[in-house]
Amino acid sequence: MTADTNFSAGGDSIIFATFSQNSRASGTIGEVNQLIIECSTSKESLCRLYEMFKDNVFAIAFSITADYHLSEDCVTETFVRLSQVKKFSHTKGDGKGFILTIARNVALELRRRYKREITDDIIQSYGETEQTVEDSIYINQLLRYLNDKQRQIVVLKCCAELTFKEIAKIMKAPETTIKSRYKRAIAILQEKAGVTSEKE
Amino acid sequence: MKKNDLIENQEFEKMLKEKMNGLSANVDCFDKIAARAFPDKSEDFSDSELTVNELENITGKRRRLPVLKWVSAAAALLLVAGVLPKTIMMSNLKNKLMHKQDKKVYRELISEIKSETENGSYTVLDMPLDEYISNDVLITPFYSCPFERSSKKDMNVRLYIRTVDDVWTNQIYAVEYKGEYSESSIVAAASSKADFSDKEIEQLTNKQIKNVSSIAGMAAVSELFTADGNSFIDENGAVVTAADFSGTIIYKSGDDICTINFDTLYYHNDAKENGCYYYDIHTDCYVDDILDNSFIIPENDWKCSVNFNNNDAFPSSSGSAFERAQLFSDTNTWVINDNIFRIEPFAKSNADKILTDDKKLDMFLTLQTVSSMPFEPTAEISVPEYKAFQKTTSVFFPTTIKKNEYLDDIIIMAGTQFKGYTVFYADQDFKTPDDIYSTMEFDDLRYEAQLLEAMINIHGSKFTDDQLIDVKKQLSRLNALISEYSEDERISAENHAQLQKQAESEEQQRMKAEKTADHKSDQTVTR
Numbered sequence: 075m076t077a078d079t080n081f082s083a084g085g086d087s088i089i090f091a092t093f094s095q096n097s098r099a100s101g102t103i104g105e106v107n108q109l110i111i112e113c114s115t116s117k118e119s120l121c122r123l124y125e126m127f128k129d130n131v132f133a134i135a136f137s138i139t140a141d142y143h144l145s146e147d148c149v150t151e152t153f154v155r156l157s158q159v160k161k162f163s164h165t166k167g168d169g170k171g172f173i174l175t176i177a178r179n180v181a182l183e184l185r186r187r188y189k190r191e192i193t194d195d196i197i198q199s200y201g202e203t204e205q206t207v208e209d210s211i212y213i214n215q216l217l218r219y220l221n222d223k224q225r226q227i228v229v230l231k232c233c234a235e236l237t238f239k240e241i242a243k244i245m246k247a248p249e250t251t252i253k254s255r256y257k258r259a260i261a262i263l264q265e266k267a268g269v270t271s272e273k274e
Numbered sequence: 275m276k277k278n279d280l281i282e283n284q285e286f287e288k289m290l291k292e293k294m295n296g297l298s299a300n301v302d303c304f305d306k307i308a309a310r311a312f313p314d315k316s317e318d319f320s321d322s323e324l325t326v327n328e329l330e331n332i333t334g335k336r337r338r339l340p341v342l343k344w345v346s347a348a349a350a351l352l353l354v355a356g357v358l359p360k361t362i363m364m365s366n367l368k369n370k371l372m373h374k375q376d377k378k379v380y381r382e383l384i385s386e387i388k389s390e391t392e393n394g395s396y397t398v399l400d401m402p403l404d405e406y407i408s409n410d411v412l413i414t415p416f417y418s419c420p421f422e423r424s425s426k427k428d429m430n431v432r433l434y435i436r437t438v439d440d441v442w443t444n445q446i447y448a449v450e451y452k453g454e455y456s457e458s459s460i461v462a463a464a465s466s467k468a469d470f471s472d473k474e475i476e477q478l479t480n481k482q483i484k485n486v487s488s489i490a491g492m493a494a495v496s497e498l499f500t501a502d503g504n505s506f507i508d509e510n511g512a513v514v515t516a517a518d519f520s521g522t523i524i525y526k527s528g529d530d531i532c533t534i535n536f537d538t539l540y541y542h543n544d545a546k547e548n549g550c551y552y553y554d555i556h557t558d559c560y561v562d563d564i565l566d567n568s569f570i571i572p573e574n575d576w577k578c579s580v581n582f583n584n585n586d587a588f589p590s591s592s593g594s595a596f597e598r599a600q601l602f603s604d605t606n607t608w609v610i611n612d613n614i615f616r617i618e619p620f621a622k623s624n625a626d627k628i629l630t631d632d633k634k635l636d637m638f639l640t641l642q643t644v645s646s647m648p649f650e651p652t653a654e655i656s657v658p659e660y661k662a663f664q665k666t667t668s669v670f671f672p673t674t675i676k677k678n679e680y681l682d683d684i685i686i687m688a689g690t691q692f693k694g695y696t697v698f699y700a701d702q703d704f705k706t707p708d709d710i711y712s713t714m715e716f717d718d719l720r721y722e723a724q725l726l727e728a729m730i731n732i733h734g735s736k737f738t739d740d741q742l743i744d745v746k747k748q749l750s751r752l753n754a755l756i757s758e759y760s761e762d763e764r765i766s767a768e769n770h771a772q773l774q775k776q777a778e779s780e781e782q783q784r785m786k787a788e789k790t791a792d793h794k795s796d797q798t799v800t801r
Contacts, residue, residue: 113311117308117311117312120307120308120311121304121308124304124307128298128301129294129295129298129299132294132297132298132301133294133298136294136297136298141622141696142297142694143623143624143627143694143696145301146301146303149301149303149307150303150306150307150310153304153307153311154307154310154311157307157311157312158311212293213290213293213294213297214697216290228290229290229294231287232286232287232290232291232294233290233291233294233295235291260283260286260287263286263290264283264286
């Protein structure tokens with residue numbers, strides 16, 4: 075693992091997290107595909123995939139559940155299910171998209187189980203550190219202005235750094251639709267976040 | 275301009291990514307993943323919360339008796355008790371038992387427990403003996419602990435509660451043991467009077483259970499206490515904290531079986547260290563699916579409690595931290611004032627994630643950004659192990675509670691610094707009276723409206739002018755919601771109600787015919 079979280083004892087709330095980004099390199103498509111094939115029998119391969127995609131999986135889960143703990147559970151469940159995949163094509167498969175699709179499906183499933191009603195409201199539970207709680211509240215306060223699909227698209231684009239084409243494949247929607255939803259979502263977020271843009 | 279927009283978009287995307295990465299940086303669950311993906315040995319994966327395990331064995335967990343600041347629900351068992359204070363109940367019980375106790379030998383009782391629990395469906399709860407004695411209302415609201423407090427260390431109690439489709443009955447066995455649970459560590463055992471036959475259990479299976487009303491506790495709190503800043507205060511001006519939980523029990527008394535929906539309300543005076551908690555229980559009893567609140571619920575219905583040497587094991591006095599008080603009004607159980615919110619902390623959070631290490635729920639009001647954490651808890655709740663009842667726990671807050679000065683919402687957090695927090699927002703997670711009504715089905719709304727109308731007709735002269743206004747306001751709220759149902763829905767609901775009544779009537783006739791046939795058969799056998 076590359077993230078270390080340290081706490082000070084005695085009730086002071088100084089908490090800091092440090093992490094190294096080096097081991098979270100994206101990897102080539104071929105490498106990712108090979109790791110997916112191997113991860114059912116190799117803990118090292120599964121660990122590598124976890125390091126590469128944990129953040130992205132968490133981000134997509136968070137955009138759907140808006141709940142830190144549920145998102146954490148989603149990360150666990152996603153990689154466990156990944157390790158149980160029997161058939162994956164090394165040449166045809168899109169590993170990253172595959173993993174994020176699993177993550178999305180798991181997140182939707184968990185949200186269904188733990189929410190009483192399917193609404194666009196955000197449920198929250200957050201973080202272990204001051205900063206993460208604050209970030210959580212901030213992100214949720216922003217994302218609550220978006221609908222469900224807009225939230226997912228924004229997170230997949232900004233946090234998972236997918237192309238519109240890749241997002242369209244995961245969300246099973248036309249690329250043009252994804253683009254227009256993204257544009258609209260960003261405009262809303264910028265307005266709410268107080269980012270002004272000069273217009274012609 | 276477009277270039278500027280592009281730059282701002284990219285900066286915004288970068289900001290969002292950084293914040294999201296900051297969130298995920300603390301996620302460290304590969305060990306858990308590896309344990310499930312590559313199990314070395316059979317492990318317990320109940321973290322997934324998807325496994326319904328009716329035998330919740332928490333043997334081995336040793337918790338010190340917490341000094342509870344105040345109490346909140348979380349049901350546990352259902353057992354019926356009367357309205358007498360626990361101290362009187364205990365001495366009455368002991369007296370009764372001295373005269374009437376069924377002289378069951380210890381060994382026979384242990385054999386019965388072993389046989390019953392192996393063949394029947396039971397929920398299992400383990401807890402330290404001292405905890406059960408003090409927190410009995412949180413664990414078995416209608417029963418006190420049937421064992422004496424012990425000077426020995428590491429004494430525990432295991433409860434076996436018989437269930438039907440995961441609904442608890444009042445057939446209970448209690449076992450006192452030392453250290454780890456085993457037959458050889460048992461020192462005393464007790465059993466309830468209720469004993470369901472296999473046939474009765476079978477008849478009760480797949481029985482429709484009515485939803486428990488979530489109104490009574492909220493109505494009581496809104497009536498009893500006054501909103502004052504961030505807290506409720508009682509009539510003496512003391513700050514109190516209140517919560518409730520609800521559940522259902524299938525109860526047998528003699529040959530009669532009824533379904534009891536209960537709501538247990540607790541509150542505690544925050545200023546009193548080690549003070550007692552006040553509680554009351556509201557019940558709705560259904561006999562053959564018909565509401566019958568004339569059903570008398572026996573108190574503390576233990577049949578026997580014996581030590582390993584066959585001596586009586588009942589306690590000489592109650593050590594409960596709970597004192598019964600009349601919190602539910604006879605005449606006004608349904609009117610909720612506008613001074614109250616309700617949070618259901620476990621409706622959206624796993625208890626394991628937000629409880630402290632000593633199984634308490636701390637709730638914090640955030641008045642500013644979180645940089646000044648940790649906060650002084652606004653509320654503290656002790657909850658039992660049984661997760662199904664945690665889900666029904668509500669904590670009450672007044673509507674005068676302050677909003678976050680940097681945001682537009684009231685924000686309450688529950689959890690710990692090290693395990694994380696669940697955040698509740700006023701407009702999403704706080705249930706107002708209207709929120710409760712809006713989730714009710716047409717039939718329940720109509721039933722509530724009928725109750726209110728009956729209350730006005732029967733008890734209207736006892737109300738003050740303000741109370742009467744509140745009741746009528748509540749009735750018009752209900753009627754407004756009822757009228758929102760479309761004509762089709764109303765007809766459909768009425769047809770459904772009619773069909774249900776018809777089915778109930780046919781079932782009653784069938785049961786009567788069965789009883790008659792059994793009676794005739796018994797008479798034939800006797801001859």
